[in-house]
Amino acid sequence: MSALFPKKLAREEVSAEKKLAHVKVRTPAERIYTPVTTNLPLQQGELLTNIFQYQVSLDSVGSDELSIEIKTHPYAIILSQACDLDLDRKNPDKPQRLPNILLCEVEEAAVLRPKTDSRTWDRIKINKDERYHFLQAVPPELDIQAKGLPELGLDFKRYFSIPQNELYKQISLGIVQRRTTLQSPYLEHLSSRYAAYLSRIGLPFDHESQSEA
Numbered sequence: 001m002s003a004l005f006p007k008k009l010a011r012e013e014v015s016a017e018k019k020l021a022h023v024k025v026r027t028p029a030e031r032i033y034t035p036v037t038t039n040l041p042l043q044q045g046e047l048l049t050n051i052f053q054y055q056v057s058l059d060s061v062g063s064d065e066l067s068i069e070i071k072t073h074p075y076a077i078i079l080s081q082a083c084d085l086d087l088d089r090k091n092p093d094k095p096q097r098l099p100n101i102l103l104c105e106v107e108e109a110a111v112l113r114p115k116t117d118s119r120t121w122d123r124i125k126i127n128k129d130e131r132y133h134f135l136q137a138v139p140p141e142l143d144i145q146a147k148g149l150p151e152l153g154l155d156f157k158r159y160f161s162i163p164q165n166e167l168y169k170q171i172s173l174g175i176v177q178r179r180t181t182l183q184s185p186y187l188e189h190l191s192s193r194y195a196a197y198l199s200r201i202g203l204p205f206d207h208e209s210q211s212e213a
Contacts, residue, residue, distance in 0.1 A: 032135075032186045033142040036178040041089035042101065042167070044082040045182035045190060047138070047149065051076050051103070052175060053162060075106035075152060077182075079159065079194060088164060101167055104194070105158035109134065109151035124153065130197055131156055133190055138180050145177055154190075156197040 036046060051073040060067040078085070084098040112132070113121050123129035133156070138149035170176040182190060 027139075029136065029139050029142055032183060033138050033180045034183050035142055036144045036181055038144065038178055041085050042078055042178075043085065043181050044078055044080060045187040046078045047106065047152075047179045047181070048076050048078070048103075049074060049149075049177045049179055050175060051162065051167070052170060053160060054166075073103075073105055073160075075108075075149075076103040076160075077106050077154065077190075078102070079104055079191070096164060098164055100161040101164050102159060102161050104154050104156065105160065106135075106152050106154050109153045112153035112155070127189075127193070130193070130200070133193055143179050145179055149179060156194055 036043075053071040053073060055069050055071060057067040057069050079102045080098060085101070088094075088096050088098055109125075112124075116124065120129060124132045125134050127134055133154040135152040135154070137151045140146050140148040143149060167176065171178065181187075
């Protein structure tokens with residue numbers, strides 16, 4: 001009987017090797033992003049492009065006729081919670097729980113970098129600066145538009161909201177394009193960093209260390 005064990009182990013090793021041969025090794029980008037499924041509701045961590053934000057012109061406030069200005073956001077990412085986004089789309093006949101969708105402005109890293117010094121950028125590109133969040137480039141195969149996206153950066157001070165129905169209308173008209181979505185744990189990483197930035201406490205004075213005698 002004992003002579004059979006080496007043969008059995010050899011067969012198991014061959015079988016394991018065959019299974020491993022069929023396992024696709026994911027690239028770093030494939031671990032971070034997944035293409036958007038357009039028939040599903042908008043998701044937290046979803047990257048959008050060409051968003052129109054309609055704003056009342058300050059010069060027309062108080063007048064008989066209000067004028068509207070359009071601010072275009074080349075890139076933005078959704079920060080609203082996925083559960084809130086899902087509920088309204090699954091229950092369209094009920095009052096909206098989430099009248100507005102929270103987004104953060106996103107800009108190309110090549111545009112953001114000159115606005116910072118080299119030491120700050122060194123922190124930003126590894127996501128160690130509390131104000132900013134860096135996103136690596138998205139290859140075409142992970143972009144539902146099959147174009148790909150460059151390296152991007154978020155400034156957590158630059159958040160805004162758009163009425164939910166209005167954003168979906170822009171998508172249906174082809175104005176806004178859905179592109180790709182962050183996967184776990186990169187989605188939670190972004191969400192927790194944004195929440196931590198908004199929760200920071202401004203202190204009147206920093207703690208001081210007494211110099212050693």
